[in-house]
Amino acid sequence: MKIAPLPMTVISGYLGAGKTTLINRLLSEDHGQKLLVMVNDFGSINIDEKLLASTEDDTLTLTNGCVCCTMGADLYIAIGKVLDRTPRPDHLIIEASGIADPVKIANAAKAEPDLSYGGIITVVDAQTIETLSTDVMIGAQINGQISAADLIVASKTTVLSQKMSQCIRALSGVELVVANATDSLAPLVLGSHFANPFPPHASGHPDYVSWSFQGNVVLSRRQLDHLLACRPTTMFRFKGIVQGPDETAWIVQVVGNQVEITPTTAREKTTVVAIGVHGNITTEEIKDWWSTCENGAH
Amino acid sequence: MSDITVFRARKIVTMDPNCPEATHVAVQNGHILSVGGADCGDQWGDVTHDDSLADTVLLPGFVEGHAHMMAGAIWQYAYAGFHDRVDPDGNLAQGFTDLNAVIQGLSDYAKGLPKDQPLVAWGFDPIFLPDERMNKSHLDQISTDRPVAILFSNFHLMCVNSKALELAGYDQGTNVEGVIKGPDDRPNGELQEMAAMFPLIRRLGIDFSNLSLRPDAIQHYAKVAKQCGVTTVTDLFSELTDEALETLLRTTGDDRYPVRLVPAMTAIGGTPTDVAKQALAYKAKSTDKLRLGAVKIMTDGSIQGWTARVKWPGYVGGQPNGLWNIAPDQIKALCREMHKSGVQMHIHVNGDEASEVVIDALAEAMREHAWPTHRHVLQHGQMMGVDQFRRCAELGLCVNLFVNHIWYFGDQHAALTIGEDRARRMDACQSALDAGVTLAIHSDAPVTPMGPLFTAWCAVNRITMSGRTLGEAQKISVQDAIKAITLGAAQTLKMDDEIGSIETGKRADFAVLDANPFDVDPLTLGDIKVLGTVLGGTLNLV
Known part of the structure; x- marks a missing residue:
């Protein structure tokens, strides 16, 4: 059987924006996924000694199964090597360098059949964004990172001032979360089936909304396309396997505006999960949308 | 004291203002002992005269201050450029001046390939061609069952045939930036930028890192340098690692390795x-x-x-x-x-x-x-x-x-x-x-x-x-x-x-030419034939 494509997420953001802090969080949050994180250098990767299983020249292995490695000069060769690994990780995360265009990297996930598009997460330093955004030397490239994002993570603040948010909103209308005010980032960044929806350190109400379904829904490709076209715009992630007619099935991967549908071998049931930002969407809205197909409305 | 060899040349252009021209150079221990006439070494002891370069013009070995090692090993792929080039072994690779020539040339090349091997070419540049832009239908004329991929000279684009598109899973349903589509809404074979090229680079095993810092790549690079009179060559973007360093030390350490290599990390x-x-x-x-x-x-x-x-x-x-x-x-x-x-x-x-x-x-x-x-x-x-x-x-x-x-x-x-x-x-x-x-x-x-x-x-x-x-x-x-x-x-x-320069105390590194650059019409400077090099007193003729 063909292996399911490996989701690849690109973490973008200017120097010092907080990409490494986000990566440190993803490596240590309880999401039950084996991540492979490729970083430019280990300089600021800061893993609790207790979580480190082994340390080699260019690879850190964690006790939770996550791996962090440096990518060397050629990112694409490094991605190729990840795809050749057995077993493959559950999710590949790439830290783009400070000035890089994340689209150029993320496009590889759209192009390569063995990868699936896991989104572009752009980390924005709330304190400096106004200045950087208008910088004559790098403003255009910084703004490009923001408008390319599927999810924006604001760092170095707990509350976004109106000016900060205006500055970001002028460039992008996608989901925006404040890192320091969010207990668990993994579900939004990874779209993970989390081991525990309420991590022990959480403040009681999660920062995200999640919904999942398992059942005997069967959709033709046309029906699936239509269903996805009508999805709530604030449903940030939606993924899973949808049964088609006559022993067919589809792997569906939705991140923000990006929809990927790839054929796969038929399974027992349709299994999907949806995630959105708390406050922007409710489980009821997701359920209502999904029920349009369950009810055979198509 | 080891032996002194006095090389005689038709002319030696030294680039040393104190003795701009000479006919003889005495070499000892790989270094220049003295420069001048036939007797230039006599002051230092017994000499052996070497007249094998007597008909040539010697210049200081040329120094290429900015080039890349892949210039050697890239020749493991077919050349599809517009301009004539010379491969590391000194063979002329004819440039292709229109699309038909590209198709014809690469079809001939494919005949020499094993059946299951993809055809990969490099150096193509549509900017010089008068024709319509290359697409898969041109490359399907070369082969329909062997993947064909033509890399553009800037390495940012490629054009591939239908077989290669199929291999990457690119079809009508593909919606990826850089996978260019034709009027029929199907991929037309042109792939722009690394992300779109990645599935093929991977599946055809085109590994640019293999074109550098491997023993054969290091050897090929030296051949390229020797062909054009270069005795010191840079590799200006070298992904050095401890392992690569070992390979470099071993390969360049061979007495027969004909060039000084300067990698910049x-x-x-x-x-x-x-x-x-x-x-x-x-x-x-x-x-x-x-x-x-x-x-x-x-x-x-x-x-x-x-x-x-x-x-x-x-x-x-x-x-x-x-x-x-x-x-x-x-x-x-x-x-x-x-x-x-x-x-x-x-x-x-x-x-x-x-x-x-x-x-x-x-x-x-x-x-x-x-x-x-x-x-x-x-x-x-x-x-x-x-x-x-x-x-x-x-x-x-x-x-x-x-x-x-x-x-x-x-x-x-x-x-x-x-x-x-x-x-x-x-x-x-x-x-x-x-x-x-x-x-x-x-x-x-x-x-x-x-x-x-x-x-x-x-x-x-x-x-x-x-x-x-x-x-x-x-x-x-x-x-x-x-x-x-x-x-x-x-x-x-x-x-x-x-x-x-060719002066006492320096290494005996020379470019061996068939004419003196100062005697020819400046418009023909580039046409002077390079006969080989001398590195540390050792002759490497092409």
């Missing part, structure tokens, strides 16, 4: 402090044939790709300003740390805004830390004006200008990128010399073919492919051009105490 990955530390650690491993310790820093993109960072008034077509590969803040941090640690930098700057940012960064670094003998080099420096050369002179910076561009892309620069005025003063060799800046000139092989005499021809004549002269005022003399491919380039590598 890629300054990415790790903090600036780590990079500096690594460079210094490698420097300590240097040998007479492998010179380590310098780093290469990228800044902007290319002018012909509209990705160079240019100052006002920008690009003539109104394209947005180019892209930084690393941010100006990072450039500053790297410049500061390398300069402070005593690590020489070769810094890629194409556009004039990039060169300005780098000069500013270096000026700042120099205010903080004194290191008068740094000799950092601005590489390419294609749009630098008199003002920037003046500042380079003040700061002790060298330049290595990409003057081959005048021939290959000069017409395009005038018409399409930066316009007539600035194209006229591109790669401004005379301005650099007038300002007193140490000057080298280069090929950036494999971007353009390695060939210092051709590069010198470009600097002397500044003729473009359409036959016009671009920038009369920037033409330099034959003397200055030859210096720029010998002593000047050696100075940019801090090796001028050892190489770059």
Whole structure:
């Protein structure tokens, strides 16, 4: 059987924006996924000694199964090597360098059949964004990172001032979360089936909304396309396997505006999960949308 | 004392003003013992006369200050370029001047390939072809059951046949930026940028890292150098690792290895402090044939790709300003740390805004830390004006200008990128010399073919492919051009105490030519035949 494509997420953001802090969080949050994180250098990767299983020249292995490695000069060769690994990780995360265009990297996930598009997460330093955004030397490239994002993570603040948010909103209308005010980032960044929806350190109400379904829904490709076209715009992630007619099935991967549908071998049931930002969407809205197909409305 | 060999030549052009010309050179222990007439070695003891070079002209071995090792191993793929080129074994690879020729040439090439091997070609550049743009239907004429992939000369694009599209899973349903579609809404075979090319690069096993730092790649590179009279060659973006270093030491350490190799380590990955530390650690491993310790820093993109960072008034077509590969803040941090640690930098700057940012960064670094003998080099420096050369002179910076561009892309620069005025003063060799800046000139092989005499021809004549002269005022003399491919380039590598001229005490590295560059019509400078090289007194004829 063909292996399911490996989701690849690109973490973008200017120097010092907080990409490494986000990566440190993803490596240590309880999401039950084996991540492979490729970083430019280990300089600021800061893993609790207790979580480190082994340390080699260019690879850190964690006790939770996550791996962090440096990518060397050629990112694409490094991605190729990840795809050749057995077993493959559950999710590949790439830290783009400070000035890089994340689209150029993320496009590889759209192009390569063995990868699936896991989104572009752009980390924005709330304190400096106004200045950087208008910088004559790098403003255009910084703004490009923001408008390319599927999810924006604001760092170095707990509350976004109106000016900060205006500055970001002028460039992008996608989901925006404040890192320091969010207990668990993994579900939004990874779209993970989390081991525990309420991590022990959480403040009681999660920062995200999640919904999942398992059942005997069967959709033709046309029906699936239509269903996805009508999805709530604030449903940030939606993924899973949808049964088609006559022993067919589809792997569906939705991140923000990006929809990927790839054929796969038929399974027992349709299994999907949806995630959105708390406050922007409710489980009821997701359920209502999904029920349009369950009810055979198509 | 070991043996003294006195080589006789028709003429020896020394580039040493104290003895500009000679007929004999005495060599001992791989070094030049003396230069002059037949008796030049007699003062030192018994000599053996060697007349095998008696009909040739000797120059100091040429120094290629900016090229890449893949220029050798890339020949494991078929050549599909417009211009004639010479492969590492000295065979002429005929250029293809229209699409039919490309199809015919590659079909012939495919006949020599095993049945299950994909056909991969490189060097294609549609800018020179009069025809419609290449698409899969052209390449399907070469083969429908063997994947065919033609890499463009800039390595940013490729065109593939239907079989290759199928292999990558590209079809009507594909909706990926860079997978270009035809009028029928199906992929037409053209793939733009690395992401779109990735599935094929991966499936066809095209591994660019294999084209460098492997024993055969290191050997092929030396062959390329030897073909064109180069005895010292840089590899200016070397992904050095401890393992690669071992391979380099082993391969170049062979007595028969015919060239001195100067890799500049890629300054990415790790903090600036780590990079500096690594460079210094490698420097300590240097040998007479492998010179380590310098780093290469990228800044902007290319002018012909509209990705160079240019100052006002920008690009003539109104394209947005180019892209930084690393941010100006990072450039500053790297410049500061390398300069402070005593690590020489070769810094890629194409556009004039990039060169300005780098000069500013270096000026700042120099205010903080004194290191008068740094000799950092601005590489390419294609749009630098008199003002920037003046500042380079003040700061002790060298330049290595990409003057081959005048021939290959000069017409395009005038018409399409930066316009007539600035194209006229591109790669401004005379301005650099007038300002007193140490000057080298280069090929950036494999971007353009390695060939210092051709590069010198470009600097002397500044003729473009359409036959016009671009920038009369920037033409330099034959003397200055030859210096720029010998002593000047050696100075940019801090090796001028050892190489770059034929004078007592230096290494016996010579280019063996069939004519004296100072005797021929300057318009034919590039046509002088290279017969081989001498490295450390050892003859390597082509």
